[in-house]
Amino acid sequence: MPKQLPITTYGMDILRQKSKILKDIDYKIVELVENMFYTMKNAAGIGLAAPQVNRNIALAIVDVSVIDEYKDVKPLVMINPVITGTHREIIMEEGCLSIPEIRAEVSRPEVISLKYYDLNMKEINIEIDDLQARVVQHEIDHLNGKLFVDFLDKETLKEFKKSLNLIKKGKLETDYPLFIHEGEEQD
């Protein structure tokens, strides 16, 4: 049975670190991926990066098929993903399992060329767009220690300050398990 893993939250150091490149895949990674899919689905997420389950490795999963409009879009398991090209720019609303209850509009490329390795360490190059491209960019940001709230202007951030502080203090209730932590980025 796959395990539900607790999600790291805004304010934790691991979400600000650059993830380590994965050199080989063993059964532990395969098991981690299974647990990540299970965790993501139970938290009603459509993307999850390893740092969000407290692992500092360049691994992320994306599955937008739970949304009816995208039901034919196949899930992605990305090892060491890199964006190799971008096209157009579009504003979409984003949220993050590590930053519960906050949603905001972020502008990003609409179409991306993506290079990653699959679980057989085979190199894959694809072009994707729309919601899948959006989530992939959000997850790759996680692997670089970046969060979607970093894109927001000062005014918008101000609006969210109270909620962000509650998350940092671990005082937010969610219907999926979170890592309990003391706020590290005090202000």
Ligand code: ZN
């Ligand atoms: Zn996120």
